[in-house]
Amino acid sequence: MASPPDTVTVRGAHQFEIVGYSLIKGFAAGEFVRSDAFAVGGYRWSVRFYPGGFSAPYSAFVSAFLKITSKDARAWACFDLRLLDRATGLSRSVRRAAEPVVFDYSAPHRKCKGKRGARALMLRSELEASPYLRGDRLTIECVVDVAAAGVAPRQLRAPPSDLSKHLGDLLDQQDRTDVAFDVRGEVFRAHKAVLATRSPVFMAELYGGMKEEGMERIAIDDIQPVVFGALIRFIYTDVLVLPGDLEGDDYKEMVRHLLEAADRYGMDRMKVMCESILCRSLDASTVETTLALADQHYCTALKDVCLQFMSLGLEG
Structure with a gap:
């Protein structure tokens, strides 16, 4: 039955x-x-x-x-x-x-x-x-x-996950945030538990041996606010959001900065997404810069694509 x-x-x-x-x-x-x-x-x-x-x-x-x-x-x-x-x-x-x-x-x-x-x-x-x-x-x-x-899988199929939407709403509403980052004068508020769950670096900074007293407000001077904002948004939603008004070299430069931030905070999925974008947008004017970036941040796939691109250019 x-x-x-x-x-x-x-x-x-x-x-x-x-x-x-x-x-x-x-x-x-x-x-x-x-x-x-x-x-x-x-x-x-x-x-x-x-x-x-x-x-x-x-x-x-x-x-x-x-x-x-x-x-x-x-x-x-x-x-x-x-x-x-x-x-x-x-x-x-x-x-x-x-x-x-x-x-x-x-x-x-x-x-x-x-x-x-x-x-x-x-x-x-x-x-x-x-x-x-x-x-x-x-x-x-x-x-x-x-x-x-006796229930079969078709009767158990769950609706699509809306976790990223709820976490994105939590970030937008700024409800019960417990940590703030002062990034070159721009303040970003977030939740320690979310950051630590997603990033091993935030885990160490907020809960582990790197934790310091008075960590409710943290100053960061070596990342652009727009880059840090995109990083935080990705942590909550798993979606990479770039400013819509960027084009050409400015767009590629922003992706490079996002890759560096992803590597710094141990966000492997975000790092691979940035690698993929850079692989698809290589050109003769940026390949050397991108190769140096790939080598510095251990991006093997991106490095291989850069070397292949340069080899084809030399052969031509």
Whole structure:
């Protein structure tokens, strides 16, 4: 019998705290530790963590999976695997299934349908140098949205995300801001938690070891206000907005400044978007400047395009 169209999902969350990471870091590929079982949506679940990787090809990584443990059960669910920053209490999503996937306890092991997750969750070296591992402790947070029994994915499809709109509105309304930046006399107000969640540099400046007393107002003299404004807008909305009155060389120069800001604040997606724009707008008058920029900020793809452009020019 078909499920009713207004079927809702049930959300649950579980924190798997691993105490004594050093005791398991030498596990071979395929060996794992599991969390206590927890219940969501009428099913039982557990989190599995593979410190030596899920299998030999992933031995440089740590792996993590959500597994359904209710015997002979079959469920549709979305899930979000997150790592908890032990210094700030904030968590970061590292593997998310936004669309529902099937968890089938009885499926053959080789299909891995009884568990879903990430074989390459994070490089082990990256994890061990990160703020997620402190005091020999690691916390994996798993958020699960489970459909009523028997519901198919088409009945669970969520509307398009409006998170960027809401965060953009939050920035525009300036509601409950708790930090201000004085950028060459122009003041930008923002929310520490949003900045820190999106940028590892802001995380360090606002919450980590680089934090200083009186950080509610921060002076920045080496970035143009229009560039810093575009950076903040991107942090909130994931949209790169450039002034509409820029053309030609002025437009390219603005993109170069945005790339530098993106690199400075660890905004990798914004940096790649700027690289893409510069790759498409190369010309003989700017290629040398762009090549120097690419070399300085480790933009491998942009550097390769510049060198290819120059090679073709020389051949011509």
